[in-house]
Amino acid sequence: MAKMQAVTITTPITGEVIPLNQVDDPVFSTGMMGLGFGVQPTSGQVLAPVSGTVTMIAATKHALGFTTPDNHLEVLVHLGIDTVALGGAPFTLNVEAGDTVQAGDVVATMDLDAIKASNKQTTVVLAVTNATDKLAHLDVTPGKATAGQTVAKGRLNAATFNAKRQGRLKPVDHYDELATAIVENVGGVENINSLIHCITRLRFYLKDESLANDDVIADLKGVIDVAKAGGQYQVVIGAAVTDVYDAVVKLIGPEYTNDAATAKVVADTNAAAQQPTTFGGKIKHGFSSLIGVITGSMIPVIGLLAASGILKGILALLTTYKLVSATASTYVIINAMSDSVFYFLPIFVGFTAAKKLGADPVIMGIVGGVLTYPSLVSIAASGKTISTFMGMSINASFFGLPVHLASYTYSIFPMIAGAWLASKLEPWLKRVIPTVLRMIFLPLFEVVIVSGVILLFLGPIITVLSTGLANLIVTVYNLSPAISGLLIGGFYQVLVIFGLHWAVIPIVANDIATTGHSYLNAIVSATMVAQGGAVLAIALKSKLANIQELAWPATISAFAGVTEPAMYGINLKYGRAFITASIGAAVGGFLTGLMHVNMWGFTGSLIGFTSFVNPKGMDFSFTGFWIASIATIVVSFTLTWLFGFKDEDAQTVKRAPKKRHLGAA
Structure with a gap:
């Protein structure tokens, strides 16, 4: 009888056997999937841990299920953590569902190097998924073990043992x-x-x-x-x-x-972090969550932004060297190719942010279309002023109410805020709108309310704040170009994140239109170079294929004057890199202001070097630009290399289980 109660399980792979609670996935580590253990593999050959039938093979090959013939234990072998996203590429299977195997048979191989290069963990997890119903206990022996070696022993519980002895153990469960x-x-x-x-x-x-x-x-x-x-x-x-x-x-x-x-489908729901209890902790958690939403919303379009940034750089070179005229149809066509993703960015961000926050992506895409609708863009760009309020121009009216319509092309924060509002609004609308009317009236109310909130309230608030900041920047610059360069350089990209930089752009445009040059734009250019220097360090330092795949084009894009891919795709996502880039930008801005570097064009960063050539004759601004840019790259690159990023930042994403929000296996 004791033999009938005994259960033995072998390790499916050679490596370091670890207790289940040390596995870096809460679905397994908390025992939700059943009793078992993890293995940090040193070899890629996978063996059957029990004798029985292969009852389940994941479509992406990263998981296999076995059922024993005598005890009907259901044993899951999960190859790696979150490896479902790899689409089966690192795995080769030797069995199919329905095959009968013996413990120790080779059932699969996993390419450990390919998994690591894809920024995934190689940990193999074994779990007896019906342990609650079948087992009284399961004892695991941790430490180094060879594939096929017995590392777990246990006993059947009384109910299973008695059912087995009496010949009434059900062969399968019914669902x-x-x-x-x-x-x-x-x-x-x-x-x-x-x-x-x-x-x-x-x-x-x-x-x-x-x-x-x-x-x-x-x-x-x-x-x-x-x-x-x-x-x-x-x-x-x-x-x-x-x-x-x-x-x-x-x-x-x-x-x-x-x-x-x-x-x-991939498992994309990360566990929510434990809620902080202190005020400072809540602020930090809230800011971290906001950054997570911003970067998560931008990641799907980062590749497009990087490609468009590179194309913008090519177009700048073509016009700089008089190969293409800015008035030619060739320029218009190439510019449309490079600029469309930025011009219509609110539509794309509305869609991705809605998916991130749980709102309807199509509805938020339409809201983005409202913000970029040509007629509204024309009003915002017309410069028309009906009246002023708190330094803000009133350029439209809505049912007689004075309104300031801002330009939302190139912007992301208003759409993320709108998606958050929609995620709260939709459940309420679904409760109050009868089902038979919901298909029409839910999108109707949601588009009107969310668009209205952005256009009538959020946009003007951002405009007032950015106008105040712009006036402060001008005041500080007039007092001390070097100090203003330090402050603007250090914080300008932060303003970009929240859309507060837009009031600076008209100042630059007005400077160039009236005087032909802009000292302020020269400082802004240094912040672009800094983002490029930081992401260049990551591109060279990282050994992870997925990081390099994004970091290199983001580097080119940043040096071509488009920082969004570097900022949202890498630097901001990994936190410290954005700080080290901002320090580099502060240094570059300080030197730019200190040397009174001037700029005679809009195109900044390294690609815009010709903007620093005085049309009246070469002066120190051109030399100062290179001195400041090189110093910016050196500082941001060095700090990022030493302190801003390591591959573990991308490899280790800590999760904590929380009711209703589990990390997916």
């Missing part, structure tokens, strides 16, 4: 009852738009999330938790997700499924 309960509590079939799944979760797209009974679903036997992210209603199941998915599909019909999306 029809669970599927019925889930469908009923997400609001019924009529509330489901579509359904996909990943390795641990059912991912519903619901018509109205407010109809779902979160607490009831979370308490169902077989459900680990409920999470909401990216417009999805996620029911966390665990390794049995494919069985539950099949049962749900059998219940609601295949027309609600999307196999392509299921194959590509």
